[in-house]
Amino acid sequence: MDVERAHNVRVSGPDGGRVLMLSHGFGCDQNMWRFVAPHFEADHRVVLFDHVGAGHAEALYDPDRYATLDGYADDVVRICEELDLRDVVFVGHSVSSMIGVLAHLRAPDRITALALVSPSPRYVNDEGYTGGFEREDIDEMLTALSSNYLGWSSAMAPVIVGNAERPELGDELTQSFCRADPDIAERFARATFLSDNRxxxxxxxxxxLVMQCRDDLIAPMEVGQHVADAIPDSVLVVLDATGHCPNLSxxxxxxxxxxxxxxxxxx
Amino acid sequence: MDVERAHNVRVSGPDGGRVLMLSHGFGCDQNMWRFVAPHFEADHRVVLFDHVGAGHAEALYDPDRYATLDGYADDVVRICEELDLRDVVFVGHSVSSMIGVLAHLRAPDRITALALVSPSPRYVNDEGYTGGFEREDIDEMLTALSSNYLGWSSAMAPVIVGNAERPELGDELTQSFCRADPDIAERFARATFLSDNRxxxxxxxxxxLVMQCRDDLIAPMEVGQHVADAIPDSVLVVLDATGHCPNLSxxxxxxxxxxxxxxxxxx
Structure with a gap:
């Protein structure tokens, strides 16, 4: 199966415009960018796609390849190569931020700018590092996820998206989570929440560009600050938005x- | 008199940081940036100065030199040379936007990025171009200014700054206008409002970066759009702010x- 079809790649906007590649996070698909992408289609070549296991991209799933974020990053590079994309601004949400970092390190001549929305290089606290979670919290979460994926989804999605006064956002994310294949989602969650890309x-x-929300229970302020401090040519922008999904909220x-x-x- | 003293140049922030040169508009001085500059002083070398005739910089005034915006642009280049500034991000407010464009064209190796706040390349309408004013409006305004500068200032400043529900902003701009030497202000107004830098x-x-406010009676939306359309590598950002002085409001x-x-x- 060819790469474009497997990842449901959608390209819009004028030829010759700067390329904006929008990459969705865990439990989502390219639909997550529907309020952002149209704004840039007049002047940019906007590339949307689904990670394997999301949307329609289940066909290529391979448990070994996707045991860590490297497999996802390889896919991004493969899409860039297949479409011969150059000078790409990679816009990654949540776990796709680190997927973008890894893809950039593999193909720095293709991915030449990064915009990271709610990134975290490590979710688990460490000595001298606040990730927001203790290892036991993550283990419990992964156990809950594997024992009852749908239950876990409807409990977690509203917490992730925040904005409790707008329950339709939590509902949407819950439904997005629930559309995913539970086994693939479990492995993706493991790859995500146990990663350390510091x-x-x-x-x-x-x-x-590092975009950090307020009151983000998945990637708190210290994490965005850490990312901006660690990447040499970066700037932290703190949005007024709350929760973990400003592209939606x-x-x-x-x-x-x-x-x-x-x-x-x-x- | 040396350039730094004449223009009351103030440099803050770390050595080696990217240079941010903040340039005030008509009837103002560097004080206009007091809510913006401190934010960047941790990571950037922030350069503030007064144009001649503003703040303390009256000493160098020469009616011929400052009959057009070129004299002001030459001053910017001179300050950059005197301080040996390179890779400068020039942030210009109002008429200083075009002063920055001219300075960049004279010294493209020194001024390598432009951030234009409420710019206008021509205030007078022309065939196929909306500047916002008819020539007669400008002539009347300049006549009023020369016959009664203080009266003109207290009438115009609140209109310029907008935000009528916050009269302290209009008061501040009025007081700033009133501190200027009337003869110098008249010539600067003439150089500003009769300029055509298209x-x-x-x-x-x-x-x-072109920053455009809503409900700006001096530089309406069409003008910001024109600037962004005409400068090759530019992006128009429409702020939620209203009036002509978002650096203040x-x-x-x-x-x-x-x-x-x-x-x-x-x-």
């Missing part, structure tokens, strides 16, 4: 930060 | 656009 950050050579703020970032990159 | 815009090679929005722009430039 050592990769100082190797990033791309200009990087506050797309105008994501657009409002992306636009000047693109201006700085040269239009 | 032909300069396509020659800009720097990445450029909505500094967080100016900061919120500048930060990701700086990220795109490479931190």
């Amino acid at each position: 050592a990769d950050l100082p190797r990033v050579t791309a200009p990087t 506050a797309p105008d703020e994501v657009i409002g930060a992306l636009e000047p970032f693109l201006a700085g990159l040269g239009g | 032909a300069d815009l396509p020659r800009v090679t720097a990445p450029t 909505a500094p967080d929005e100016v900061i919120g656009a500048l930060e990701p722009f700086l990220a795109g430039l490479g931190g």
Whole structure:
């Protein structure tokens, strides 16, 4: 099966425009960008896709390949190669932020700028590092996930998205989680929540925008600050948005930060 | 008199940080940036100064030199040379936007990025171009200014700054106008409001951020759009702020656009 079809790749916007590749997070698919992508389609070549196991991209799933984030990053590079994308601004949400970092390190000539929405290089606390979770919390969460995926989804998704006063957001994320294959979701959750990409950050050579929400229970403020401190050419922008999914809950703020970032990159 | 003293140049922030040069508009001085500058002083070398005739910089005034914006642009280049500033992000408010464009065209190796707050390349309407004013409006305004500068200031400043529900902003701008020498202010107003820098815009090679407010009676939306359309590597960002002076009325929005722009430039 060819790469474009397997990942349900959708390209819009003018030829010759700067490439914006929008990459969704755990339990989501490209639909997560529907409030952001249209804004850029007039001037940019917007590339949307689904990670394996998400949306329609289950066909290529391989438990070994996707045991860590490396497999996902290889897919991003493969899509870039297949479409011969150059000078890509990779916009990654949540776990896709680190997938983007890894893809950039593999193909720095193709992915030349990173915009990271609610990134975390490590979810588990460590000595001198606040990730937001104790290892036991993560283990419990993964146990709950594997014993009752649908129950876990409907409990966790609203917590992740925050914005309790807008329950439709939690409902949407819950439904998105529930559409995923439970086995694939479990392995992706394990790859995500047990990852440690801190050592990769100082190797990033791309200009990087770090977008951090307030009251994000998955990636707290210290984590965004850590990412911005560790990536050499990066700037932390704290959005007014709350929760972990500003592309869903506050797309105008994501657009409002992306636009000047693109201006700085040269239009 | 040396350049630094004449222009009351103030430099803050760490050596080696990217240079941010903040340039005030008509009837103002560097004080206009007091809500924006401190935010960047931790990571950037922030350069503030007064144009001649503003603040304390009256000593160098020469009616011929400052009959057009070129004299002001030459001063900016001179300050950059005197301090040997390189890789400068020039942030210009109002008329200083075009002063920055001219300075960049004279010294493209020094001024390598432009952030234009409420810019206008021409205030007078022209065939196929909406500047916002008829020539007669400008002539009347300049006549009123020369016959009664203080009266003109207290009438115009609140209109310029907008935000009528916050009269302290209009009061501040009025007082700022009233501190200026009336003869110098009249010539600066003439140089500003009769300028036409449209032909300069396509020659800009720097990445450029255009910040446009809503309900700006001095530089309406069409004007910001024109600037962004005409400068090759530029992006228009429409702020939620209203009026002509977001650096005073909505500094967080100016900061919120500048930060990701700086990220795109490479931190």
